Every structure is written in structure tokens, then in C-alpha cells.
Amino acid sequence: MQIITIDGPASSGKGTVAKLIAKKLGFHYLESGAIYRVVALITIKEAIDSSDIDSILTLIDNMELRFIDGSVLVDNLDVTDGLRAEAVGMMASTVAKNDVIRKRLLDFQREFATEPGLVTDGRDMGSVVFPNAHLKIFLTASPTVRAKRRYEQLKHNINVSLDNILADIIARDKQDTERANAPLKYDSSFILIDNDNMTIDETVQCIISLLNSKHNI
Numbered sequence: 001m002q003i004i005t006i007d008g009p010a011s012s013g014k015g016t017v018a019k020l021i022a023k024k025l026g027f028h029y030l031e032s033g034a035i036y037r038v039v040a041l042i043t044i045k046e047a048i049d050s051s052d053i054d055s056i057l058t059l060i061d062n063m064e065l066r067f068i069d070g071s072v073l074v075d076n077l078d079v080t081d082g083l084r085a086e087a088v089g090m091m092a093s094t095v096a097k098n099d100v101i102r103k104r105l106l107d108f109q110r111e112f113a114t115e116p117g118l119v120t121d122g123r124d125m126g127s128v129v130f131p132n133a134h135l136k137i138f139l140t141a142s143p144t145v146r147a148k149r150r151y152e153q154l155k156h157n158i159n160v161s162l163d164n165i166l167a168d169i170i171a172r173d174k175q176d177t178e179r180a181n182a183p184l185k186y187d188s189s190f191i192l193i194d195n196d197n198m199t200i201d202e203t204v205q206c207i208i209s210l211l212n213s214k215h216n217i
């Protein structure tokens with residue numbers, strides 16, 4: 001069974017690209033960031049302090065999380081829309097620093113690796129969750145380009161400014177790359193793609209070509 005991991009910073013396009021590749025190949029898709037976002041969303045809703053690890057672990061142990069047709073369901077409630085807020089992303093990044101929380105989520109993520117294959121994106125999918133994946137991509141772009149892309153998605157919302165998005169992206173990059181546990185980190189086991197000057201379709205095509213060339217070796 002093949003596993004393709006796509007790790008990278010916020011708004012690098014990894015989710016969109018991973019989903020399209022999964023569809024092309026007929027593979028399962030796992031957006032691991034959504035798991036951390038769900039934990040963050042409930043932590044915020046239940047007014048749990050991000051340092052109260054025991055309460056967050058209890059929350060994880062008691063929630064029933066399901067991904068169905070692009071929607072995220074927690075205890076049968078559709079929480080998809082609430083997951084995208086910047087505040088939820090920031091809280092996800094804070095919660096994700098904790099090693100015990102990360103370990104508690106490992107088995108859940110690994111269960112997605114079933115036939116015929118899996119495409120998954122996140123920060124540590126190639127380094128920790130699936131270190132032996134068939135193809136490990138590190139997808140990145142400059143903070144300015146990523147902020148502009150995110151702004152284009154969110155600009156209908158009056159509370160959004162490009163400056164604030166850029167500041168959030170830089171803060172989240174710092175937290176995700178400098179943390180002690182499973183930081184976002186490139187090493188030579190990954191193939192690096194900088195998609196500053198590439199469209200989503202070009203990025204997908206590039207990864208499919210890499211996959212095909214692996215098959216021919």
C-alpha cells in the first residue's frame with residue numbers, strides 16, 4: 001500500500017494539493033491539521049486553558065471524530081466551518097506543541113493508512129506519523145505569497161487584513177518550526193517543492209510526475 005505525505009507550513013497549498021492527488025489516484029485522504037483544529041475548537045468552546053493538558057486529553061479520549069465527504073463531524077455535529085478561523089489555527093498550533101497530546105493522536109492518524117493508499121498532509125506526517133512513506137514531499141512558499149493566498153480566500157470577511165494574516169502566518173511558522181516535539185522540519189528524506197511561482201495544478205502535476213518516476217526506478 002502506498003502512502004504519500006505532504007508536509008509544509010500554513011497556506012502552502014498542501015491540503016488542496018493532497019486532496020486533488022488523492023482523488024486522481026483513488027486513494028484515501030487525511031488532513032491531519034483538521035484533527036488538531038478539532039481539538040483546538042473544543043478547547044476554546046469548553047473554555048479549557050491550553051496548559052490544562054489533562055482536560056484536553058480527556059476531551060480527546062471522549063470525542064468521536066469522523067471525516068465524511070469533506071465534512072468534519074464531532075459527536076455527529078458538523079464542525080467543518082468553525083475549523084478555519086485564524087484563532088482556531090493558532091490554538092491548534094499551541095495545543096500541538098504538547099508531546100503527550102501528539103502521541104495520543106498517533107494511532108487515530110495511522111488507522112487511515114488502508115488500501116488502496118493514503119495521501120495525507122500536515123507538519124510531521126513524513127517525519128513522525130509515516131516515516132516510511134513511499135513519497136515524502138515538503139511543500140513550501142514564501143510567507144508573503146502564502147499570506148496573499150489566504151487573504152484571497154478570506155477577503156469577503158470584513159475583519160480580515162493582509163497584514164494580520166501575514167503576522168499570523170509568521171507567528172504560526174515560528175511556533176510550528178521551533179517546537180521541541182515533531183517540529184515542521186525539512187530533511188533529505190523529503191523532496192522539497194517551493195511553489196511560490198507554481199499554480200495548484202502545476203504542483204499536483206509535479207508530485208504525480210515524481211510518483212511516476214519513482215515507479216520507473
Ligand code: C5P
Nearest residue numbers: 010032033036092093096122123124176
Ligand atoms: O494544517 P493546519 O494549518 O490546518 O494545522 C493547524 C495546526 O495544527 C498547525 O499550525 C500545527 O501546529 C498543527 N499540526 C501539527 N501536526 C500536523 C498537522 C497540524 O502539529 N501533522
